[in-house]
Amino acid sequence: MENSVRDILAIKEAMGSRLAILGHHYQSDAVIALTDIQGDSLELARRIGDLDAEHIVFCGVFFMAESAAILRRPGQKIHIPDTNATCPMADMADAGRVEAALNILQADGRTIIPLTYVNSSAAVKGVVGRFGGSVCTSANAATMLAWAMERGDGVLFLPDKHLAMNTANALNIPEGARVILPQGVIDGDPRLFIDPATVADKRLMVWPGYCPIHEKFSVQTVAELRTRNPDIKIVVHPECDPAVVQAADGSGSTTYLINYVTEAPAGSIISIGTEINLVSRLAKRFPDKTIKPLSLSQCDDMAKITTDNLAALLRGIETATPVEVDETIKTPARLALQRMLDACA
Secondary structure, eight states: OHHHHHHHHHHHHHHGGGEEEEEETTSOHHHHTTOSEEEOHHHHHHHHTTOOOSEEEEESOHHHHHHHHHHOOTTOEEEOSOTTOOOHHHHTSOHHHHHHHHHHHTTTSOOEEEEEESSSOHHHHHHHHHTTOEEEOTTTHHHHHHHHHTTSSEEEEESBHHHHHHHHHHTTOOGGGEEEOOEEEETTEEEEOOOHHHHTTOSEEEOOBOOTTGGGOOHHHHHHHHHHOTTOEEEEOTTSOHHHHHHSSEEOOHHHHHHHHHHSOTTOEEEEESOHHHHHHHHHHOTTSEEEESSOOOOTTGGGOOHHHHHHHHHTTTTOOOOOOOHHHHHHHHHHHHHHHHHTO
């Protein structure tokens, strides 16, 4: 590891402004220490257009590098140290199934606006763009769901059912106006079972995906922590089950969680329901506060980015194959992303 860090620092110095390394908050401390820009999905997406670097390295999971490749300017190259760092939630919705679902939902003549969480593939973003939809992050989900609701007869929110339902709660969308699309398995493949008659009166139709990391947090754990320490404050990410969100003192994006801890008074005891790397980093950053994870939950795919494979990429970056998105996908996907950036400007 020491050799890798030494090489990374030397290459960064040699390349100067030609290189920019971006890191998501869920990366390890060792990787984050070597990045130039840190942030959540929305912050990092916004920064792409401002960067002059020729080579942009994304320390995160693959859908983030794809989004960067969609938003990049001509001449810029997007890289990721390990292309196998995927997102289980994103993998729960593929472009073909999304398009088929939209066609079924619109068969009765209704206009259904798709809204995809940024945790989705470029191909899914492309379908969403072609159907007049947009993208959201956990930070702007309420803004973008309201945007989508104004533009059609209904909305298909994908792939995260928990973010969808938590956002619907925040917007006071009646429970009777929303439905999580049923899913089963045929020949080992997940399939949606959409009965047009059962969704005809629904304004919000929700894809049945979820984040395995945030799925681990439970109401029981929240109750146990409050019993042991009545003064504890509990904040969680909105990818958590709605029951967990309702039992917590607050919920929001990774930026919200960071700001909550930052602004809390010294001596505060705070439990955070999100990926452990961020929680541990906050605990080190604020030694005057007690910061604990709601429970231990690590993203194995984020952990695939290491100082070793970052160094290996940088050593050969001049000839490395960048992340590319086919133009037939890139054009509508960029439109979907740009709609979000414009709506949240």
